[in-house]
Amino acid sequence: xxxxxxxxxxxxxxxxxxxxxxxxxxxxxxxxxxxxxxxxxxxxxxxxxxxxxxxxxxxxxxxxxxxxxxxxxxxxxxxxxxxxxxxxxxxxxxxxxxxxxxxxxxxxxxxxxxxxxxxxxxxxxxxxxxxxxxxxxxxxxxxxxxxxxxxxxxxxxxxxxxxxxxxxxxxxxxxxxxxxxxxxxxxxxxxxxxxxxxxxxxxxxxxxxxxxxxxxxxxxxxxxxxxxxxxxxxxxxxxxxxxxxxxxxxxxxxxxxxxxxxxxxxxxxxxxxxxxxxxxxxxxxxxxxxxxxxxxxxxxxxxxxxxxxxxxxxxxxxxxxxxxxxxxxxxxxxxxxxxxxxxxxxxxxxxxxxxxxxxxxxxxxxxxxxxxxxxxxxxxxxxxxxxxxxxxxxxxxxxxxxxxxxxxxxxxxxxxxxxxxxxxxxxxxxxxxxxxxxxxxxxxxxxxxxxxxxxxxxxxxxxxxxxxxxxxxxxxxxxxxxxxxxxxxxxxxxxxxxxxxxxxxxxxxxxxxxxxx
Amino acid sequence: xxxxxxxxxxxxxxxxxxxxxxxxxxxxxxxxxxxxxxxxxxxxxxxxxxxxxxxxxxxxxxxxxxxxxxxxxxxxxxxxxxxxxxxxxxxxxxxxxxxxxxxxxxxxxxxxxxxxxxxxxxxxxxxxxxxxxxxxxxxxxxxxxxxxxxxxxxxxxxxxxxxxxxxxxxxxxxxxxxxxxxxxxxxxxxxxxxxxxxxxxxxxxxxxxxxxxxxxxxxxxxxxxxxxxxxxxxxxxxxxxxxxxxxxxxxxxxxxxxxxxxxxxxxxxxxxxxxxxxxxxxxxxxxxxxxxxxxxxxxxxxxxxxxxxxxxxxxxxxxxxxxxxxxxxxxxxxxxxxxxxxxxxxxxxxxxxxxxxxxxxxxxxxxxxx
Numbered sequence: 020x021x022x023x024x025x026x027x028x029x030x031x032x033x034x035x036x037x038x039x040x041x042x043x044x045x046x047x048x049x050x051x052x053x054x055x056x057x058x059x060x061x062x063x064x065x066x067x068x069x070x071x072x073x074x075x076x077x078x079x080x081x082x083x084x085x086x087x088x089x090x091x092x093x094x095x096x097x098x099x100x101x102x103x104x105x106x107x108x109x110x111x112x113x114x115x116x117x118x119x120x121x122x123x124x125x126x127x128x129x130x131x132x133x134x135x136x137x138x139x140x141x142x143x144x145x146x147x148x149x150x151x152x153x154x155x156x157x158x159x160x161x162x163x164x165x166x167x168x169x170x171x172x173x174x175x176x177x178x179x180x181x182x183x184x185x186x187x188x189x190x191x192x193x194x195x196x197x198x199x200x201x202x203x204x205x206x207x208x209x210x211x212x213x214x215x216x217x218x219x220x221x222x223x224x225x226x227x228x229x230x231x232x233x234x235x236x237x238x239x240x241x242x243x244x245x246x247x248x249x250x251x252x253x254x255x256x257x258x259x260x261x262x263x264x265x266x267x268x269x270x271x272x273x274x275x276x277x278x279x280x281x282x283x284x285x286x287x288x289x290x291x292x293x294x295x296x297x298x299x300x301x302x303x304x305x306x307x308x309x310x311x312x313x314x315x316x317x318x319x320x321x322x323x324x325x326x327x328x329x330x331x332x333x334x335x336x337x338x339x340x341x342x343x344x345x346x347x348x349x350x351x352x353x354x355x356x357x358x359x360x361x362x363x364x365x366x367x368x369x370x371x372x373x374x375x376x377x378x379x380x381x382x383x384x385x386x387x388x389x390x391x392x393x394x395x396x397x398x399x400x401x402x403x404x405x406x407x408x409x410x411x412x413x414x415x416x417x418x419x420x421x422x423x424x425x426x427x428x429x430x431x432x433x434x435x436x437x438x439x440x441x442x443x444x445x446x447x448x449x450x451x452x453x454x455x456x457x458x459x460x461x462x463x464x465x466x467x468x469x470x471x472x473x474x475x476x477x478x479x480x481x482x483x484x485x486x487x488x489x490x491x492x493x494x495x496x497x498x499x500x501x502x503x504x505x506x507x508x509x510x511x512x513x514x515x516x517x518x519x520x521x522x523x524x525x526x527x528x529x530x531x532x533x534x535x536x
Numbered sequence: 537x538x539x540x541x542x543x544x545x546x547x548x549x550x551x552x553x554x555x556x557x558x559x560x561x562x563x564x565x566x567x568x569x570x571x572x573x574x575x576x577x578x579x580x581x582x583x584x585x586x587x588x589x590x591x592x593x594x595x596x597x598x599x600x601x602x603x604x605x606x607x608x609x610x611x612x613x614x615x616x617x618x619x620x621x622x623x624x625x626x627x628x629x630x631x632x633x634x635x636x637x638x639x640x641x642x643x644x645x646x647x648x649x650x651x652x653x654x655x656x657x658x659x660x661x662x663x664x665x666x667x668x669x670x671x672x673x674x675x676x677x678x679x680x681x682x683x684x685x686x687x688x689x690x691x692x693x694x695x696x697x698x699x700x701x702x703x704x705x706x707x708x709x710x711x712x713x714x715x716x717x718x719x720x721x722x723x724x725x726x727x728x729x730x731x732x733x734x735x736x737x738x739x740x741x742x743x744x745x746x747x748x749x750x751x752x753x754x755x756x757x758x759x760x761x762x763x764x765x766x767x768x769x770x771x772x773x774x775x776x777x778x779x780x781x782x783x784x785x786x787x788x789x790x791x792x793x794x795x796x797x798x799x800x801x802x803x804x805x806x807x808x809x810x811x812x813x814x815x816x817x818x819x820x821x822x823x824x825x826x827x828x829x830x831x832x833x834x835x836x837x838x839x840x841x842x843x844x845x846x847x848x849x850x851x852x853x854x855x856x857x858x859x860x861x862x863x864x865x866x867x868x869x870x871x872x873x874x875x876x877x878x879x880x881x882x883x884x885x886x887x888x889x890x891x892x893x894x895x896x897x898x899x900x901x902x903x904x905x906x
Contacts, residue, residue, distance in 0.1 A: 061881070080784070083782060083784070083794070084794075085794060085807055085809050085816065085818055085880070086881070088805075088807055088818055088821040089818065089821050089822070089823065089882070090821075091821050092818075092820055092821025092822050093821070095821070115780060115782060115794070115796070116779070116780050116796075117779060117780040117782075117794070117796030117805060117807060120779065120796070120798065120805055121805045121807075121820060121821055124803045124804070124805055124820065125820060125821065
């Protein structure tokens with residue numbers, strides 16, 4: 020044992036010794052206890068420095084007699100840690116106020132033991148001399164309780180609270196308490212993935228991480244508020260909590276298997292839905308109905324695209340909860356970069372309904388902000404299964420757009436866009452604009468306004484004559500420039516694909532450099 | 537002997553001194569002092585030493601029983617002749633004088649009233665040197681001398697004569713009979729030869745009471761407690777406030793109690809264990825003084841003694857340790873008055889005081905250094 024001796028305050032903070040209450044105030048309890056010894060009421064015998072003198076039985080009248088004062092004095096002179104006495108229940112004989120004063124004056128705490136004194140003394144001896152025995156017993160009981168069945172994190176906390184006889188709480192990844200529990204102590208670091216034993220104002224809290232699915236982060240924390248606790252008891256509690264983290268991980272793994280099986284089924288059906296194969300009462304449609312998808316009626320789809328590397332399955336519950344919390348009655352399906360969802364109603368959604376939905380989705384985004392950032396796109400309302408397919412596609416497109424639009428709160432509703440604008444806006448995304456500039460790059464360094472000529476030619480529907488008229492040059496000049504353009508860019512202006520790509524590139528670069536048009 | 541008579545002017549000092557020797561018990565002396573004043577009627581009573589009395593016997597007299605009842609129903613005067621005649625008739629001895637059974641409390645005063653009524657001198661001695669509760673705690677009894685024949689009686693003619701009984705037996709019988717006498721009775725014990733006073737009694741105790749009382753009368757509101765204590769030959773145990781008084785009513789015997797005084801300075805706690813008298817003093821749990829020495833609790837403002845019956849929480853007091861009669865520290869008698877005689881399971885505490893003091897001048901000791 021290299022540990023410092025536990026203090027009296029820590030010892031009586033232990034559940035096994037909780038039957039002892041200080042009768043002479045809370046001062047003088049922070050002294051090391053080196054042992055426990057039994058004395059008789061008349062003569063103290065030999066008591067060594069730092070020992071708790073336990074008087075297992077006292078005669079009637081003793082607690083109010085001068086003898087008690089004399090024993091207090093003798094124990095003080097022998098540097099005992101405390102005097103422990105059996106005290107009867109309420110209404111029984113009690114220690115005189117004068118004796119309590121004397122104990123305070125002489126700095127010798129009196130403990131009143133409300134249980135069988137010898138049992139208490141035995142427990143105290145065990146905790147002072149071999150604290151590992153109690154720790155091992157609690158760990159054994161924890162093992163038995165935790166392996167009885169599959170326990171949710173809250174169930175694990177309850178089971179461990181019963182074993183530690185102290186409150187046990189679950190904290191979220193960032194240290195926020197989940198459910199009714201105590202607050203994490205100051206000094207708790209949710210980013211340090213290690214068990215933390217924190218003592219503030221004499222109270223010790225042990226916090227242990229439950230490793231998350233991705234390494235290096237805590238999925239959850241288990242915490243126990245021990246109160247005053249010796250170091251050995253805190254370490255014992257840590258071991259018990261760590262046994263609890265295994266149970267929590269087991270629960271998480273099992274839950275994930277269920278989620279993934281469910282997700283696979285939904286992904287299959289969703290694929291069919293996107294490809295328009297869920298019409299007309301076949302078996303697939305029936306399965307969709309079985310998992311609660313309504314395909315008839317008016318549908319409004321939206322898509323939440325997670326930004327950055329996000330473990331989708333790990334957050335599916337939270338996304339569904341956030342959407343439900345905003346009173347959006349939607350089916351949610353994991354999909355590639357995020358979650359697609361739709362609401363279904365009997366009537367075509369009006370302006371108010373879509374405004375409400377947008378506001379609600381913005382709040383959903385805020386709710387999820389603690390976990391990840393996301394972009395949300397919303398499609399228009401359409402009827403029945405085929406309409407749902409269309410709305411989902413619009414929502415997905417809109418979500419793509421919303422990624423690049425922090426100014427709209429990364430929330431885009433397809434209703435607000437003309438299709439053409441949509442196309443350009445889509446092409447203007449960060450991915451296409453550099454490509455466009457690079458595509459037209461070879462024309463920049465050449466004489467003869469080749470970019471303007473190309474743009475005018477494509478706007479004019481491929482008519483060289485109209486182009487010459489617009490630019491105010493000869494028709495042959497236009498033809499020569501077009502040939503040079505084809506050479507410089509290695510393109511064929513008769514090829515519709517090339518024309519489309521070049522047309523978009525011209526429009527995007529014009530938008531980006533309006534002065535050079 | 538500096539004192540040969542006791543007159544009206546001495547009654548106040550006698551009462552004060554007897555109260556101090558009472559160690560918190562022995563009864564309130566003021567009623568006895570008023571009675572004595574009335575009985576003296578301007579006259580005086582001889583107070584003689586044994587040598588001055590010469591030959592013959594003295595009869596120890598006093599009252600036994602409940603002091604509170606004594607205050608309600610004072611002696612009428614006729615009781616002394618009854619009990620004295622009964623003892624004289626039994627022994628065939630005519631007393632040459634009276635002595636007090638107990639110098640502390642009421643009995644240190646009442647002996648003079650009895651002497652005035654009977655026209656006898658008082659010899660400067662008693663059987664306790666202080667106040668003690670039981671007949672078997674008489675000095676002669678502690679030495680194995682018989683107290684009987686003894687008589688208890690009242691002015692109405694009720695009389696109980698005991699003979700051939702040991703002191704503890706006499707104590708039990710008298711205690712049991714007292715209710716028939718209305719709570720208290722006059723008592724006269726077996727006469728003691730003047731020649732044996734020095735060995736059987738505590739001599740000089742009444743003059744000690746007078747001297748103590750005279751010095752205590754000088755106590756003023758502005759007096760320094762330590763100096764006053766020194767003038768009484770006492771030491772200050774504590775100056776402070778009574779924080780707790782506990783009284784336990786015992787099924788048999790006298791009720792027990794504790795007084796806890798917190799010192800003004802340093803927070804020291806002094807606990808006095810009491811029965812009828814203050815018996816044991818503990819300072820911070822350590823016994824520092826006990827019977828047979830005398831413990832007094834005085835009201836701090838006026839220095840008036842506070843008895844065991846009247847002490848209560850909140851009082852500002854001074855607790856004093858006054859040397860007890862050296863007689864009782866003799867090994868052959870100590871057991872009779874040591875703390876264990878009162879059920880306090882601790883050895884008597886020999887204080888850091890000079891116990892070899894002279895019989896005649898207990899107040900002349902140099903001040904004790906606490």
